[in-house]
Amino acid sequence: MFEPHHNALLKWYATSGRIDLPIRHLKGANAPYEVYVSEIMSQQTQIGVVLDKFYPPFLKAMPTLKALARAKLEQVLLLWQGLGYYARAKNLHKSAQICCEKHGGQLPNDYQALRALPGVGDYTANAILCFGYKQAVGVVDANVSRVLLRLFALDPKSPNLAKLLQAKALEFLNLDNPFDHNQALIDLGALVCTPANPACLLCPLQQACKGKHDLKSFSVAKKPPSTPITKHYGVCLQGGFLYLSCAKKGLYAHLHQIPLLKEQEQIHLPLLAQVRHSYTKYRLSAKIYEATLADLDPTDLVKIPLKDFKNTPKSALSLKIMDALPHLKF
Ligand code: SF4
Known part of the structure; x- marks a missing residue:
């Protein structure tokens, strides 16, 4: 049912998405760890800044989960310096130690075990599963939430909104290429289906989008000012x-x-x-x-x-x- 829309989305991604980001081309047994680090770093910081300044030196100093688990917390915090929100670094370090104690020094490849790690929420767990372990799961960050709300004309005040969005992400998932599909949705939310003034005329999902004529009803209200x-x-x-x-x-x-x-x-x-x-x-x-x-x-x-x-x-x-x-x- 969604095939034409999946194809349109992937076509758009190939020409207009951020396909060249190095974290979109991680391969091998260490990929889940590398995805994990990049996802935690980019939770509160723009991905461009993370990739320019923080991710390469961190990976150089802590190339594997085992190396991270062995490191002193002080060294991890020094590498994190400038990224802020240091709880993320402490959780990353703690998670690495738990993985060494309980999972043979690897990140687990199932959702429940990932969610049990400190600082790993729904999004991060699914990102590791999809982008690290190449599993067919929906990955719902703030950008994807915005796209799905509008695409399916969902009420942002729905009870259990997070579960509803996750279910919709799975329903809409392209099982032939979940990796690129999820990355494309993230990019679409970041570049086209933006919070204010989405560029619907440029959107590859415009034919399918049920909410494009009433954006206010299908968008999350702005956060109160700080x-x-x-x-x-x-x-x-x-x-x-x-x-x-x-x-x-x-x-x-x-x-x-x-x-x-x-x-x-x-x-x-x-x-x-x-x-x-x-x-x-x-x-x-x-x-x-x-x-x-x-x-x-x-x-x-x-x-x-x-x-x-x-x-x-x-x-x-x-x-x-x-x-x-x-x-x-x-
Ligand atoms: S058509 Fe507009 S509102 Fe709908 S998904 Fe595309 S950019 Fe977002």
């Missing part, structure tokens, strides 16, 4: 040591950060820089001051030799602060 917040941080350098905060638990565990000031209201310290940073639902304006030890929030405070700072895992915000203060030669 919340602006301001926080004040202190750079304290004394006797060749830099004072940092390093939590043992929580979102920023094992990451070194420029510490918050004890006082967040009335500040009379020299302002060094101001940095903007977005995380979760916040838009942070970070103000950075020259501070003494007494000015710093003492929670989780540590001191490290300034010369070691470069090789210490840092939060994305701390990297931005370093860049804003080049004269301090961090």
Whole structure:
């Protein structure tokens, strides 16, 4: 029933899709691991940036799942530096260790076992199965969800929407070429069936699309805008040591950060820089001051030799602060 639409989609993919991305041509026994790393890295970061800056050095240092499992967490965090959302790196590391303990050093090739790994959700599990193990499963990310909602005119408020989309992805799957079909749908959502103003006239699925004349009814509502917040941080350098905060638990565990000031209201310290940073639902304006030890929030405070700072895992915000203060030669 879908054959003409499958063919139109693959034809479009061959000429207009991102077919040249190196991660679309992974082969051999290590492919599931390589897919896994690329999928986790690109969860919150554009794929172009991931492939330019982060993926090659990570794979060079951690070429296999076993190598990743053996590595120290600190080394993994250093390789992740700049990508942010470090929970992803910690989960990747933990998953590699679980795979070594329970699955003979390989990623499992079944859905339930993959979903049991920390940080592996429906999308990632199916991406590993399809793009790594070449299995015929539907792969539903945000781009594909948007296409399917519109293509089948589905109500975005449907109960169990995620399950419904997964079922539709399977119903629409091209069993002759699930790999390219899924990659093509991802690209179609990213390049043509965009959140605002989809280019329906260029879409290979326009003949089949049931929702194209009422996009508002078949699109997920926009996310609410992020919340602006301001926080004040202190750079304290004394006797060749830099004072940092390093939590043992929580979102920023094992990451070194420029510490918050004890006082967040009335500040009379020299302002060094101001940095903007977005995380979760916040838009942070970070103000950075020259501070003494007494000015710093003492929670989780540590001191490290300034010369070691470069090789210490840092939060994305701390990297931005370093860049804003080049004269301090961090
Ligand atoms: S016809 Fe338009 S709305 Fe439908 S899938 Fe294509 S781009 Fe999206």
